[in-house]
Amino acid sequence: MALGAFGSVAATGLSMALLAAAPVQSVHAASATSCAAAWSASQVYTGGNTASENGVNYVANWWTQGNDPATNSGGAGSGQPWTSQGSCSGGAPAPAPAPAPAPAPSPAPAPAPAPGSLLFSPYKDVTINLNWNTNVMQTAVTGTAIPVVGSGSLVSTAEPNLGAITLAFASGECGSENWGGIPAASFASANVQALANAGLNYVVSTGGQAGTFTCSTPAGMAKFLSTYNSSHLVGVDFDIEGGQTQAQITSLVTEVAYAHTLYPNLRFSFTLATLAASDGSYGGLNSLGDMVVKSIKSANLSNYTINLMVMDFGGPSAGVCVVANGVCNMGQSAIQAVQNLQHTYGIPASQIELTPMVGVNDVSSEVFSLTDVDTLTSYAVSNKLAGIHFWSLDRDTPCSSNSGYASPTCNSVSGSTALQYTNRFLQDLGR
Numbered sequence: 001m002a003l004g005a006f007g008s009v010a011a012t013g014l015s016m017a018l019l020a021a022a023p024v025q026s027v028h029a030a031s032a033t034s035c036a037a038a039w040s041a042s043q044v045y046t047g048g049n050t051a052s053e054n055g056v057n058y059v060a061n062w063w064t065q066g067n068d069p070a071t072n073s074g075g076a077g078s079g080q081p082w083t084s085q086g087s088c089s090g091g092a093p094a095p096a097p098a099p100a101p102a103p104a105p106s107p108a109p110a111p112a113p114a115p116g117s118l119l120f121s122p123y124k125d126v127t128i129n130l131n132w133n134t135n136v137m138q139t140a141v142t143g144t145a146i147p148v149v150g151s152g153s154l155v156s157t158a159e160p161n162l163g164a165i166t167l168a169f170a171s172g173e174c175g176s177e178n179w180g181g182i183p184a185a186s187f188a189s190a191n192v193q194a195l196a197n198a199g200l201n202y203v204v205s206t207g208g209q210a211g212t213f214t215c216s217t218p219a220g221m222a223k224f225l226s227t228y229n230s231s232h233l234v235g236v237d238f239d240i241e242g243g244q245t246q247a248q249i250t251s252l253v254t255e256v257a258y259a260h261t262l263y264p265n266l267r268f269s270f271t272l273a274t275l276a277a278s279d280g281s282y283g284g285l286n287s288l289g290d291m292v293v294k295s296i297k298s299a300n301l302s303n304y305t306i307n308l309m310v311m312d313f314g315g316p317s318a319g320v321c322v323v324a325n326g327v328c329n330m331g332q333s334a335i336q337a338v339q340n341l342q343h344t345y346g347i348p349a350s351q352i353e354l355t356p357m358v359g360v361n362d363v364s365s366e367v368f369s370l371t372d373v374d375t376l377t378s379y380a381v382s383n384k385l386a387g388i389h390f391w392s393l394d395r396d397t398p399c400s401s402n403s404g405y406a407s408p409t410c411n412s413v414s415g416s417t418a419l420q421y422t423n424r425f426l427q428d429l430g431r
Helices: 184-197 218-228 246-262 287-298 330-345 370-382 420-428
Strands: 050-053 056-060 082-087 123-125 164-170 201-207 233-239 267-273 305-310 352-356
Touching: 164 233, 184 218, 201 267, 218 246, 233 246, 246 267, 246 287, 267 287, 305 330, 330 352, 330 370, 352 370, 370 420
Parallel strands: 123 164, 164 201, 201 233, 233 267, 267 305, 305 352
Antiparallel strands: 050 056, 056 082
16 A cells, blocks of 8 residues: 555556456347347346346346346446446346335345445554553544544544544464564553554555565464454454465465365465456556456355455546546546456456545546545445545645645545545445
8 A cells, every 4th residue: 555555556567468358249139030038136247147127138247246237337437337238139037126125234245244234444554653651542533643542532532423444454374473572472462452452443465566465384274363362353464465486375365265265264264466447448546456356266255355456546547537527537537447346357246345545646647525525435335335434544634734645644635624535435325
């Protein structure tokens, strides 16, 4: 991630060779085209699959389930999961209209989260404003350095509805990792019980732009997890931005599978850089991200999510983002990144998370606004994404003087107020 954590994707990872998955091939209607099998709300369709409804054929643009093609159809770049292929005849008949469904949603297939279970947890760079004498996490987002939890803390005085945070970043080999040079045991003893006492859920994040995290043994993974375990540990995040070999990635994924046997209720996320190409190329993950996803699939890992870093896309062009008024539209680009991932890898929405960088990004023309919060959150909720995060909690405050460039301790947006992004996300999520 940026500024000592997420780095500029354009500078650090996304300049690598991009995957350019072939667009879905159109199914051209011909005279007397036969109807495909009738669309079923319970069936999973992936990119290129066809279905018919009311005498019209449709082709799926990416993974979809339950999205009625008659009301969710559009051309390239529309953001719709289906594209109409024209009228058809014969074949499987369209089903008779069903009675209006009950208000309650039908049961979602595993591992889709239950309604309202989307995880919202801003990233907290633990080294920013840390009390280096006690190793206790602090933040100055309200103007003065205060603890994140505990007496007189951020959570107790300003954000009582914040249910979770993501701690960034542990680096090194699992079982002997450190936090910005602080030994794992020292950091954990100063913070883990305090988080639990405050009732604040937390995710332990590893790696980042400035560090790498590896894990080569089951014993190391077990020690790593036990160090931070409490009733409020809800997940582990592997932020992979560079430095790992294929062998190290394979080993990490293997140990994550082992970790799931020890802690079956924990979430395991892989945070990856992405583009959001809107030119039909479906450009998204770079070669490192592709390596990670293919390793996950080869290992048949099921309990995982892909957390897309929807930030720092680069110079505005349809090859990297959704362009509006000459700049990358950050909210729409985040949505496009999800759709590209679904198209290329068939990963369902229930296993996708999003992490924007609030305010001015490292690519300074990219500014993630409150309107983008609304756009992203609405999409995430309606499509049942697994989580929303942002980089970073310490940046959710105005700068004393805006340089127009990204800062690690403020958002560089003129006229902003402290915690406006955190509060807008919470408001949009109804929390």
